[in-house]
Amino acid sequence: MKYQDYLFSVAPMMDWTDRHCRVFHRLMSRRARLYTEMLTTGAVIHGDRRRLLGFDASEHPVALQLGGSDPGDLAAAATIGEDFGYDEINLNVGCPSDRVKDGRFGACLMAEPALVAEGVAAMKRAVTIPVTVKCRIGIDDQDPEVALDVLARSVIAAGADALIVHARKAWLNGLSPKENRDIPPLDYDRVYRLKAALPDVPVIINGGIAGVAEAKRHLDHVDGVMLGRVAYQEPWRLLDVDPELFGEAAPHNTMKDVFAAMVPYIEEQLARGTKLHSMTRHFVGAFHGVPGARAFRRHLAENGVRPGAGIDVLRDAIAQVEDRRALVAA
Missing domain, CATH: 3.20.20.70 (Aldolase class I)
Structure with missing residues (x-):
């Protein structure tokens, strides 16, 4: 070890x-x-x-x-x-x-x-x-x-x-x-x-x-x-x-990049019958402090739980967020 x-x-x-x-x-x-x-x-x-x-x-x-x-x-x-x-x-x-x-x-x-x-x-x-x-x-x-x-x-x-x-x-x-x-x-x-x-x-x-x-x-x-x-x-x-801890580049530069990389996994899980909300419930704090974060959370909360909710719900939620690096001090 x-x-x-x-x-x-x-x-x-x-x-x-x-x-x-x-x-x-x-x-x-x-x-x-x-x-x-x-x-x-x-x-x-x-x-x-x-x-x-x-x-x-x-x-x-x-x-x-x-x-x-x-x-x-x-x-x-x-x-x-x-x-x-x-x-x-x-x-x-x-x-x-x-x-x-x-x-x-x-x-x-x-x-x-x-x-x-x-x-x-x-x-x-x-x-x-x-x-x-x-x-x-x-x-x-x-x-x-x-x-x-x-x-x-x-x-x-x-x-x-x-x-x-x-x-x-x-x-x-x-x-x-x-x-x-x-x-x-x-x-x-x-x-x-x-x-x-x-x-x-x-x-x-x-x-x-x-x-x-x-x-x-x-x-x-x-x-x-x-x-x-x-x-x-x-x-x-x-x-x-x-x-900061390993001296290596992060896998992605912004949270929007992270979600772009997450989409194939979500689509694969949806195809297997996984409910969208069981995944998107983990995303609510992703844009903390960024303009549009509240609209992002609200859109997921209102639409992610609907029967048959698909990847467009997440895309529409992300579109509510201002397109800049989502690392803002709490």
Whole structure:
């Protein structure tokens, strides 16, 4: 594994980072590492694998994020993911939702580092691709100085190839999943200290990072940065990733160029019966701050959901936007 592989990534986000979203994001950065939504081991093992796990070849490098705690199930699901062609298996030890807690996976596993390590070890034995862990700095009344260190050292000893740390605690008792995104204070310094203590392990920071300029500042302290909501809600920011972080030209110069490149994929999906809205719902922030952005969003919202909606809906929406580079500061 190369540290540069993890220099920049887009976070796994439930209901957001599906295959259509990932194809869209890939058109803005060749180098960003992309992640699936979290899939439970049960869904992967027993569900419709082609529907759940299928992805477009353009998405590489792309990682499969798993939710689960049973080492045998994790190994089986990881094997399936590797067979599908994923470049990495990531274990979710950070999601704070009640459903996740009830299923004994996600952030509640911060309290069971030995079990997490067993799962990592089982996956490492089962696959040849990297196995990584995404966690919080702690949960509830845990001391992050102790909890994060114990979890990190446990999974590293088990063979984890990298750690992605969301720099907030998760409060499983008393806060909703939505509140957990903002209320617990961010503690980037805690992640920096973890990296200093683990110089030979890739450590990636996540949580509240507003864009590529801020990402560059974090890279003075850690090996990689993962953007979440801002990458989804203001996707135009991804056009800066390759030039600013990798010293390479972006795949496309403007968001209008990105959409021109997206059209063949959308037409192919429409021909397969995919609804237009299931793709265009990921585009609403594409022209944030650009004249015509509101008309663009309104046109997609009103027309993209109509039965039989086709590519002309998107073209007509884009025509509402002023033809200039869509990178405007928020």
